[in-house]
Amino acid sequence: MPKPYSVINEEIKDALKGKVGEERAKEIRKLLKEIQWDVGDYRKIKDKLRRELNEIEMVEQARKTSRRSSKTKKETPQFLVVGTTNSGKSTLINSLCGTQIPVEDYEYTTTELQYGALEYEGIKFQLVELPAISEGGWDYDKSTLAHVYSTDCLLVLGRSFEDFAIVLNELEQQNIELIEKRLGDGFTQTSPRSIPAILVKKENLGLISHNNLRNIYSNDLESIKKNMFGIIKSIRIFTMNSFNEIEDQPVVFFKDTVSVEDVVNKISKSKRDIFKDAVVLEGGPNGRRKRVGITYELKDKDVVHLTFQK
Ligand SMILES: Nc1nc2c(ncn2[C@@H]2O[C@H](COP(=O)(O)OP(=O)(O)O)[C@@H](O)[C@H]2O)c(=O)[nH]1
Ligand SMILES: [Mg+2]
Incomplete structure (x- = not known):
């Protein structure tokens, strides 16, 4: 005897709760x-599940093809540049990145x-x-829609x-809601329906009023970069090597809060059990010096020296 419809429905809800991406597909x-x-x-339930599976697979596929290497996948936020033809997409990327994507002044669709x-x-x-x-x-x-679902911003x-x-x-027709800031922790974006966005418009075009999104002029490159940086809400933590030198490249977290434990887990997870304490220089090398424990909450640009039991 198969289970009643309502029971199965509840079981499905429970089973899928909080699961996204690959895990949800599985x-x-x-x-x-x-x-x-x-x-x-x-059949109705199964069709609904099949449709959802299809959509997730489409998004996962787009993630794989539009992110060139898996190495950069987690650490590199992806910004997808969208617009009508001739809106200046290629020109903008070229100005920001120094690339040479062909710019055409006739209608040309790549x-x-x-x-x-x-x-x-x-x-x-x-x-x-x-x-x-x-x-x-x-x-x-x-x-091309799957790329929109799978992007970070x-x-x-x-024009x-x-x-x-x-x-x-x-975008609205495809049930995609544009939001001001990313939701919750982390890039890659976990909600393909709510995507952070910035509106980039031609100089002297008036305010585009839409979901409180930021409006920036396309010739103001510095402001575009600043806002891209702002929207991802990163926390950069500088660690010290065994010679007490501060490393050049920060460990980057795309989260709202970062603890010392998060840093230990990211750089030397196997040493979690022998963690002793940490010295923090608040906000940079010249900041106030503090000795802290594993649960201490770090701020952007803090320098951390982890010590472990011998
Ligand atoms: N006046 C003006 N022209 C632009 C601007 N950005 C792009 N263009 C021109 O618009 C045309 C299409 O630009 P392109 O970057 O290829 O647009 P895409 O189709 O969105 O990639 C080219 O002739 C560009 O030189 C802009 O900010 N102002
Ligand atoms: Mg183009």
Whole structure:
């Protein structure tokens, strides 16, 4: 006898609670196998699960193809540059990253992603140009949509109010909500439906008022970088090597709070059990010196010297 519909529904909810990405996909595959009946209400449940699985697989695939190497995947926030054709996407990436993506002054639609990279305040960013968005385009061809779902943040470009209207409307049609700041901890983005975004507009275009999103002018490169940095909310911790020298590159966390334990786990997890204490220089090498324990909450730019039992 199969279980009643309502019971299965609750079990599915419980099983999927809090699971995202690959983990969620795995659970859905398992559930699909477990629900043996495939008629009536059971078919409805299974179809719903199949659709969700499909969507997750699409997003995971996009993550894999649009992030060039798995090494940079976690540590490099990705900003997807979206806009109508000729909105200046390639020009912007070229100016920010020093790349030479072809810029054309006639309507020209590339179907390939274009890449750029930049570093700002010790954080590396990947910029990716999405092929132009057109009115109703995604209703006919979903192939580029997965990149939107899987990105960390959007730079929405436009040279006129109409440009923005088209792009913002297409995103809304796909149930994508643009938000001011990332949700919760971490990049990569875990909610494909709520994506942080910055609006980048042509000089002298008036305010684009949409979900309180930041408005920046496309010629103000410094301000664009500053806001990209701001939106990811990183905490950079500098560690000391065994010669008491401060390392050049910080350990970067994309979280709201970072403890000494997080640093230990990231740089020498195997030593967690022999951790003794830590000396912190608050805010940089010249900051106030403090001896702290494993639960101490660190701030951006703190310098940490970890000590372990011999
Ligand atoms: N006046 C002006 N022209 C721009 C600006 N950005 C790009 N363009 C021009 O617009 C055309 C299309 O630019 P491109 O970067 O290829 O746009 P894309 O199709 O969005 O990648 C080119 O002729 C650019 O020189 C801008 O900020 N101001
Ligand atoms: Mg282009």
